[in-house]
Amino acid sequence: AQTVTQSQPEMSVQEAETVTLSCTYDTSESDYYLFWYKQPPSRQMILVIRQEAYKQQNATENRFSVNFQKAAKSFSLKISDSQLGDAAMYFCAYRTHNTNAGKSTFGDGTTLTVKP
Amino acid sequence: DADVTQTPRNRITKTGKRIMLECSQTKGHDRMYWYRQDPGLGLRLIYYSFDVKDINKGEISDGYSVSRQAQAKFSLSLESAIPNQTALYFCATSDSGTAANYGYTFGSGTRLTVV
Numbered sequence: 001a002q003t004v005t006q007s008q009p010e011m012s013v014q015e016a017e018t019v020t021l022s023c024t025y026d027t028s029e030s031d032y033y034l035f036w037y038k039q040p041p042s043r044q045m046i047l048v049i050r051q052e053a054y055k056q057q058n059a060t061e062n063r064f065s066v067n068f069q070k071a072a073k074s075f076s077l078k079i080s081d082s083q084l085g086d087a088a089m090y091f092c093a094y095r096t097h098n099t100n101a102g103k104s105t106f107g108d109g110t111t112l113t114v115k116p
Numbered sequence: 117d118a119d120v121t122q123t124p125r126n127r128i129t130k131t132g133k134r135i136m137l138e139c140s141q142t143k144g145h146d147r148m149y150w151y152r153q154d155p156g157l158g159l160r161l162i163y164y165s166f167d168v169k170d171i172n173k174g175e176i177s178d179g180y181s182v183s184r185q186a187q188a189k190f191s192l193s194l195e196s197a198i199p200n201q202t203a204l205y206f207c208a209t210s211d212s213g214t215a216a217n218y219g220y221t222f223g224s225g226t227r228l229t230v231v
Contacts, residue, residue: 009156033217045206045222052217091158095217103149103174104220108158 002027002094006107013082014115020067021077021110023092031097034068034075035104040088048090051075053097079112087114119143122207122223129197129230137192137226139207146212148190149220150174150182153204162205165190166212197230204228 003026013019025034036048051059051068058066063083067076079086092107120141129135139148147166151159151174161174163182171184179201183191194201204227208220 004158006158033219035219037219037222043204043225043227045208045220045225047219047221050217050219093219095219097217103161103164105161106151106159108156 002029002032002096002105004092004094004105004107006090006092006110008110009108010111010113012113012115013079013086015082015084017082018078018080019082019112021079021090021092021112023075023077023107025073025075025092025094027073027094027096029096033095033097034066035093035095036064036066036075036077037091037093037106038086038088039091039109040085045091049077082114084114084116087112118224119221120207120209120223122205122226124226125224126227127229129228131198131230133197135194135197135228137194137205137207137228139190139192139223141188141207141209141221141223143209143211143221144187145209145221146187147210148184149208149210150180150190150192151206151208152176153206153225159206162192194228194230197228199230202228202230 032053034051063080089109093104095104149164150162165171165184207223
């Protein structure tokens with residue numbers, strides 16, 4: 001079974017600075033998908049960014065980008081120009097490429113604090 | 117209206133009571149999921165359904181049951197609630213086939229407290 005590990009329970013960043021959240025995963029598969037979800041205090045889970053394992057290019061969505069290292073099974077999230085609204089819990093998730101499997105495995109989350 | 121609606125938003129119930137959490141969606145997605153979130157434990161899968169006739173247990177299904185009443189509705193029941201079922205419960209949906217790889221759409225969660 002796949003496992004997802006987020007080794008940083010808490011992180012903090014100064015407003016306008018850059019922060020990187022770490023995620024590692026364990027899998028024997030070669031093709032899969034990785035996601036970062038954001039959970040603000042409102043508790044609504046929001047998809048931030050996704051990465052397809054067969055693509056070497058790192059995904060980017062505005063101020064959010066990932067550093068995907070397939071050999072190292074690492075999938076970190078970089079938030080540039082941090083804003084107060086980025087304060088949230090962030091979850092890394094893994095999903096197999098097998099569409100018949102369908103379900104995602106989540107890490108334990110990293111709580112990000114943004115200091116003004 | 118939200119794409120995925122969970123009711124109730126918050127609930128306090130007594131040990132031994134039966135309780136149902138409801139989820140409905142307007143995304144037109146075939147796949148629906150119930151997850152439980154506990155502090156420090158991330159999200160753990162309780163049950164999932166790929167269509168009305170396809171229901172599967174997740175990693176922590178003991179003490180729970182589900183019903184997929186229609187493509188758009190997926191309910192989670194606690195037959196006899198116990199305090200360690202106190203948690204935040206999420207319903208999520210996803211498309212099928214390759215579109216499933218675009219991730220989940222979540223409801224806003226139900227915070228359940230069992231006293």
